[in-house]
Amino acid sequence: MSHSNNCLNCDEPVSKKFCPNCGQKTDNHRITFKHFIFHDILHGVWHIEKGILFTLKEALLRPGKAALDYISGKRIRYYNVFYLTLIIIGLLIFINHVQNELSHYYFNTRLNPETDNAGKKIDTFLSSYSKLIIFAFIPLFAINSFIVYGRKKLNLSEHFIIAGMIYLGVIIINLISMLLFFIEYIDPTYLFFDFLNYATPSIILLFIIFNYYKTFSENYSKLQNILRVFLFILLLFIELIILVILIFGYFTNWEFKLKMVY
Structure with a gap:
């Protein structure tokens, strides 16, 4: 030493x-074999895993409050939320690919070769840029909350932290839902999976509403906060509609004549 x-x-x-x-x-300490194994490797890996697990838990259970803690300076226990989001998105894309292959094998769900050219282009675009498209929701969350929640006196970068933490919770819910769908290949209980298809978007929407409400509850009255959450969601839906129109319009030469053939 x-x-x-x-x-x-x-x-x-x-x-x-x-x-x-x-x-x-x-x-x-002088670097010895024992020190290298038990400190540099095991301690380093455990520290990273501990930070990841803590951040995942906070993102799922109290993302808004955790983000405010991080903004206030309590940062040592957290793993970088944006790196972690990219890791989970990569995992989602991999699982989605596996599920598509299993669906093709078990249920013969491959698209018919006669599917129109626009549909193929959109499918290729979404496959090629899926990670970027999913990650792009974070700026939408951040800009909307920056517009709606001005009384909190947070800058745009700080709203990105809140958006990143809440969005991490959203994709964790989506990951759990996707993992549950693997049960379908063991016991195709269609009623359950139909329910899951409808329940997941509803749970995600409620998760966003609840956590944005909780995050800014100390700055607004209940009615004011409810109205701001409603405005936040409304802006998000408008932006999503515009995004969908732009994508479909671009690949269909603004004719919107898509034919899905199974």
């Missing part, structure tokens, strides 16, 4: 366990 009055990394004078300039620990 090395003891020094100066930081071994930046040469800043130190008197406590961590350097006030760069944050490095002032006690540095």
